[in-house]
Amino acid sequence: MKIVVIGAGAMGLRYGVLLQEAGNEVDFVEPWLPSYEAIQAQGGVYVSRDHQKRHLVPANVFLPDAYTETPDLAILFTKQMQSEEAMRACSHFIGNATYVLTNQNGIGSVDVIRRYVPDKRIIAGIALIATVLNAPGDVDFMGAKGAGHTQLVNVTERPDTFTHAVVREFEKAGMNPTLQTNYLGTVWSKLLMNSVINTLCTLMDITMGEYVAFSGADALSRRLIDEGYAAGVADGVKFMQSREEMLQIIDHESSEVNPLHRPSMYQDMIAGRPTEVDYINGHIVKTAKKHGLDAKNHELLVDLLHLAEHSKQNGRHEA
Known part of the structure; x- marks a missing residue:
C-alpha cells in the first residue's frame, strides 16, 4: 500500500515507521x-x-509542495489546530481514490478533511499508543513491541474493501486494530479519556500512574466523565461504554499500560507549543452549551490550561 503520513510528530512517526516495517511504501510529508x-x-x-x-x-520526507505522488492512503497526524492548513497544503496530491485516515487527539479534523474528501473515503478512530518526540526526527516508542492498540471506523459507519485492507496492514504493523462501526461513539470514548488524563496530568505535571494513584482520582474522573457523557448523549452520541466502564478504562490505561507516560498535551506544554485543550475539554464545553447544559468542570480546566500556557510563554512556569 502506498501511504503518506502528513505530520512527522510523535504519532505520525510511529505510525509511519511501523507501517513501513510491515512492508508498505511510506513517505512523510x-x-x-x-x-x-x-x-x-x-x-x-x-x-x-x-x-x-x-x-x-x-525515511523519505518531503515538504508539502514538493510531493507529487498520489497515495492510496494519507494519514493526517498534525495537531488539530494545524489540520486545515495541512490539508490545504496537501490537497494537490490527494487523488480521486485516496482515503484519508485520522487518529488525532480531540475532535474537529474530520470536519476539515471532508472539505477535501467525501465521507466514504474518511477513516477516523483513536490511538491508545504512548509515544514521545524527543526532538525533531527523534521518537521514542513507549511500551513493549506490540503494546497499545488502535480503533478504526469509517465516518459512514460502513466498512468497505479498502478499510479492511487498512486494518490488515495495521495488524501486520503490530498496531492491534479493532474495526468499529460506531463513529461518534468511538471518537468520543477517547475524547473523554483525554479530557481527564491529558489535561490533569499536564496541569499537575504528573504521570498517568501518579494521577490514578491519588486517592481522589476516581471521584474527580467521575465528575468529568459525567459532564462529557451528558453532553455527548445530548448530541446524539451512542456511547460504547457506560460511565463506570469509561472510568475503568482510564484506570487500566493509566495504572497498567502507561503508568510512567506523560500525555502529548504535557509534551506540547513543556515545548512551549499550543495545546489541543480547545479540541478536547473545549469540545465538551461547546457541545454542552449547544444543548443548554453545563460542563463547568471542563470549562474550568480549559481556563486553567490556557493560564498555564500563558505562564509558560511568559517564562513564569517551570515544567
Missing part, C-alpha cells in the same frame, strides 16, 4: 520545517523504545 530539515539531514528517523536501542530508520 512534513509541514514543520525544523522536522523536515532534521529528517533530511539524518537520512531518516531516530527510533528508541523506552529510551533504549536508539537507531536510525531510513
Whole structure:
C-alpha cells in the first residue's frame, strides 16, 4: 500500500515507521520545517523504545509542495489546530481514490478533511499508543513491541474493501486494530479519556500512574466523565461504554499500560507549543452549551490550561 503520513510528530512517526516495517511504501510529508530539515539531514528517523536501542530508520520526507505522488492512503497526524492548513497544503496530491485516515487527539479534523474528501473515503478512530518526540526526527516508542492498540471506523459507519485492507496492514504493523462501526461513539470514548488524563496530568505535571494513584482520582474522573457523557448523549452520541466502564478504562490505561507516560498535551506544554485543550475539554464545553447544559468542570480546566500556557510563554512556569 502506498501511504503518506502528513505530520512527522510523535504519532505520525510511529505510525509511519511501523507501517513501513510491515512492508508498505511510506513517505512523510512534513509541514514543520525544523522536522523536515532534521529528517533530511539524518537520512531518516531516530527510533528508541523506552529510551533504549536508539537507531536510525531510513525515511523519505518531503515538504508539502514538493510531493507529487498520489497515495492510496494519507494519514493526517498534525495537531488539530494545524489540520486545515495541512490539508490545504496537501490537497494537490490527494487523488480521486485516496482515503484519508485520522487518529488525532480531540475532535474537529474530520470536519476539515471532508472539505477535501467525501465521507466514504474518511477513516477516523483513536490511538491508545504512548509515544514521545524527543526532538525533531527523534521518537521514542513507549511500551513493549506490540503494546497499545488502535480503533478504526469509517465516518459512514460502513466498512468497505479498502478499510479492511487498512486494518490488515495495521495488524501486520503490530498496531492491534479493532474495526468499529460506531463513529461518534468511538471518537468520543477517547475524547473523554483525554479530557481527564491529558489535561490533569499536564496541569499537575504528573504521570498517568501518579494521577490514578491519588486517592481522589476516581471521584474527580467521575465528575468529568459525567459532564462529557451528558453532553455527548445530548448530541446524539451512542456511547460504547457506560460511565463506570469509561472510568475503568482510564484506570487500566493509566495504572497498567502507561503508568510512567506523560500525555502529548504535557509534551506540547513543556515545548512551549499550543495545546489541543480547545479540541478536547473545549469540545465538551461547546457541545454542552449547544444543548443548554453545563460542563463547568471542563470549562474550568480549559481556563486553567490556557493560564498555564500563558505562564509558560511568559517564562513564569517551570515544567
